[in-house]
Amino acid sequence: MSLKDRIVAEIQATGPMTVARYMELALSDPEEGYYMTRDPLGASGDFITAPEISQIFGELCGIWLAENWYRQNQPEANLVELGPGRGTLMDDVLRATRHALEFHKHIQVHMVETSPILRAMQQEKLKAAHPYITWHERLPEGDRPLFLIANEFFDALPIHQYIGEEERKIIVTENGLEFQPEHGAVRETCPCGIEIVTRIARRIARCGGAALIIDYGYRQGSGDTLQAMRRHRYDKILQEPGKVDLTAHVNFLALAEAAKKAGAKASSVFSQREFLERMGGRMRAERLARPDVLLGYERLVNERQMGGLFLALAITPERTVAPVFEE
Numbered sequence: 001m002s003l004k005d006r007i008v009a010e011i012q013a014t015g016p017m018t019v020a021r022y023m024e025l026a027l028s029d030p031e032e033g034y035y036m037t038r039d040p041l042g043a044s045g046d047f048i049t050a051p052e053i054s055q056i057f058g059e060l061c062g063i064w065l066a067e068n069w070y071r072q073n074q075p076e077a078n079l080v081e082l083g084p085g086r087g088t089l090m091d092d093v094l095r096a097t098r099h100a101l102e103f104h105k106h107i108q109v110h111m112v113e114t115s116p117i118l119r120a121m122q123q124e125k126l127k128a129a130h131p132y133i134t135w136h137e138r139l140p141e142g143d144r145p146l147f148l149i150a151n152e153f154f155d156a157l158p159i160h161q162y163i164g165e166e167e168r169k170i171i172v173t174e175n176g177l178e179f180q181p182e183h184g185a186v187r188e189t190c191p192c193g194i195e196i197v198t199r200i201a202r203r204i205a206r207c208g209g210a211a212l213i214i215d216y217g218y219r220q221g222s223g224d225t226l227q228a229m230r231r232h233r234y235d236k237i238l239q240e241p242g243k244v245d246l247t248a249h250v251n252f253l254a255l256a257e258a259a260k261k262a263g264a265k266a267s268s269v270f271s272q273r274e275f276l277e278r279m280g281g282r283m284r285a286e287r288l289a290r291p292d293v294l295l296g297y298e299r300l301v302n303e304r305q306m307g308g309l310f311l312a313l314a315i316t317p318e319r320t321v322a323p324v325f326e327e
């Protein structure tokens with residue numbers, strides 16, 4: 001039975017389906033889930049991400065992480081990436097920090113990836129990048145300080161949608177899958193994202209470290225942000241589950257609140273542009289003196305493109321200030 005038929009059968013058996021359940025199946029079903037069956041990135045794929053546009057992105061993330069590690073007295077630590085895609089971001093992070101005060105000697109690298117296809121690409125790309133790299137299905141527990149990066153990871157996690165007090169659900173009609181008709185403003189929650197950020201923040205509060213979360217997002221009042229992408233265009237959400245990328249914008253204030261509640265410090269929410277510019281990205285791009293590098297960098301910081309739509313949040317221990325995030 002195809003994934004769509006299984007979704008229809010589940011609704012017929014148990015009633016209208018939440019958006020979260022639908023996203024979970026469409027993205028992560030072991031046989032036909034979107035991420036489980038393909039490499040969605042790049043020009044020939046469905047969407048492109050910052051590290052695939054410019055090496056400057058990953059380099060600056062790496063320098064930021066190493067600077068935090070340095071300020072916290074160079075502990076034996078874990079360097080973790082959530083949802084590493086093709087491995088490009090980690091490759092750039094490791095290259096940019098290769099000569100940074102023995103950072104490499106003091107870290108173990110942990111990749112959290114559920115897709116077997118992307119995991120294989122990451123292993124190939126990173127085989128000579130660091131002597132200690134392991135892969136996990138979920139964020140591992142531990143006692144070492146945690147230096148973590150997540151770019152376009154939280155937007156792939158299942159969300160719930162509400163209209164008033166009612167949860168928005170999906171039903172089967174003679175036309176196929178449809179949203180149950182409801183009227184009013186949509187509100188979204190992402191319990192899965194809150195749980196992960198809580199675990200990260202608790203660990204950083206207890207053991208030290210720093211996390212950098214960058215994603216498509218909003219500060220408050222989202223409306224309906226669920227969207228489907230195929231071949232760099234918007235597509236239908238319910239027509240072909242497993243064949244299109246589904247994402248929702250990330251509620252950054254909710255992540256920041258959860259991090260504070262867990263005992264860590266959450267920075268104010270920056271735009272990607274502010275983060276990259278304050279990190280000296282423009283100078284770095286100009287120094288490389290290649291037109292393609294400058295153009296790529298422009299795309300990352302342009303207010304009306306990724307620079308404004310993407311937001312950045314830093315999580316660090318209480319009583320520390322995250323580099324460049326200070327007001």
Ligand code: SAH
Nearest residue numbers: 035049083084085112113114115151152156
């Ligand atoms: N960070 C990369 C890729 C972003 S695409 C970049 O910036 O290019 C989203 C990534 O998250 C993919 O690698 C996908 O397989 C992974 N992913 C999605 N849901 C996941 C989950 N629940 N657990 C772990 N990885 C997940």
